[in-house]
Amino acid sequence: MQAPRKPVLCLLVEDNPLVGLDLAEALDASGYYVAGPFPCGRDASEWLAQFTPDVAIVDVTLRDGMCLEVIRVLQARTIPFIVYSGGPVRRTPFDIPAEVPWLEKPTSYEVIAKILQERQSRVTRESNQPPARDQQIGNAAPSQVQ
Secondary structure, eight states: OOOOOOOEEEEEEOSOHHHHHHHHHHHHHTTEEEEEEESSHHHHHHHHTTOOOSEEEEOSEETTEEOHHHHHHHHHTTOOEEEEESSOTTOSSSOOOTTSOEEESSOOHHHHHHHHHHHHHHHHHHHTOOOTTHHHHTTOOGGGOO
8 A cells, every 4th residue: 555645735926816716726636735825925924934835836026026035935945936927037136046947827737736746856855855844734624724
């Protein structure tokens, strides 16, 4: 018998309500726990002060400006993330490392989930550590992880 896979906690930072809810639903259907969508960097930063996601999807432009602080926290904590943006690739006033995937909207949710999984696997292999979220959400249902 194969051991059950632990669910992966994904932080979703997206200011467009339709895109955010559709993406959250697609990720949930793919087996992810989804925190968000957070439309503001401030809200996502407050959540990050209390929790550690396994992976993240961020839009660089949010309701309260650029998503710089959230990206800095993700990078400092070596949390794998992808950028999902309506803007042209890499056109931001701050540097995002070249190894961070940048997907332009629209991109199929299957492609997003695949790249997210690859990103998580790569970082987990490199750090050789188990996902950090195990101690944080306990038995919370996906809809309770906000």
